[in-house]
Amino acid sequence: MASRGILVVLAVTIFHFMLQLITILNRCHRFPGFVYQQARFSSDHKSIEIAVRPRKGSKAICSRCHQPAPGYDQLAERRFEFIPFWGFLVFLLYSMRRVDCRRCQAVVVEEVPWGDGKRTLTKAYMLFLARWARRLSWKETAEAFRTSWDKVFDAVEHVVTWGLEHRVLGQIDAIGVDEIQYARGHKYLTLVYQIDLGVTRLLWIGKERTIESFQGFFTAMGKDVISKIVFVCSDMWEPYLKLIREHCSEALHILDRFHIVANMNKALDNVRAEETSRMKREGRAPVLRKSRWLLLRRSENLGTDQHFRLRDLLRYNLKTVRAYLLKEAFQQLWEYNSPVWAGKFLDEWCRQTMRSRIEPMKKIARSLRNHRELILNYFRAQKLLSSGVVEGLNNKAKVTMRKSYGFRTYRVLELALYHSLGKLPEPDSTHDFF
């Protein structure tokens, strides 16, 4: 008798709890035209299922033309995953209606305000997951909410697609064009950032770094936006230079410091690698071993021990050492304010380097000579552009890629980058499920 009494109490408690749940949902996730009918535990007690039905007399909305249309029939019940609640998965159950839409002259499935097409997650849950996927890696997000990586992908895709459709480009004064390696360094992406003083964000991603792919940026932004751009920062990659000349002929084109330094470091690293293996072949003492970071880092960023090691290394008469000294001397360029004096310094540095007989460095000098005016634009514009912006964004993009390890496809990378750097608007939501 007593145990039966307990069961009755329990049943009543659960009944009240489920009623409360519907009250809460009506408070935070309510849609005109639909009602929450009842909530219950699934048979395995791991999830809560909430039946939804159309409000009596309300018309279904055609998912093609977004207008009300007369009903046709009803499909089998679908499950829409909602934000989990106290360790229970939560599903909305709803039988989609089909409408016989005169405007579209077709039988079309209705659109429901909590869902997005065929996606199995509710919009609220997608926004919730996508926000977490910006802080955690996608894998961690999936684990934290006991869902799958694919569902996190769906969530981010939904939010990014919405964001790109609804973002406002407005006036763009300055852009930075950058490239980034992916797929274990075998492929390149082109990234275009807005780098205005007040607004920095990722504007566009291109699948390669070819003329054809970069052309896509100018098409996507439209003539109106492009024609008002005042500054363009890029590196010396020829397809970029060519299209920027063509489309932004009025803008001041700047080869920025970050890319020049990066190229110089690459050249120095080639010299070091080549010389290291040559010394090994000739059976000489491996004085260059583990010198890579010593040489690539700015000397003022070295620790005391490293300083001593560097000083030792610099006593040797090696190509690497001479290349290093040239690289360090070049840093002085950035301290000039006047484009004229910067130009004189640049010419002198190139002259010395051309006599160095170190081919990778000579290659840099030739390229700097060829792009002399674009480099000096850095000094003409430096009071107006905050330098280092592109470098900062480039670092963020690399962190995003690292957080998305396990992603190999371009699509995933594209979504992850827009999601973390695009500053995209988010879909409207009936309630802030933080």
Ligand SMILES: [Zn+2]
């Ligand atoms: Zn229609």
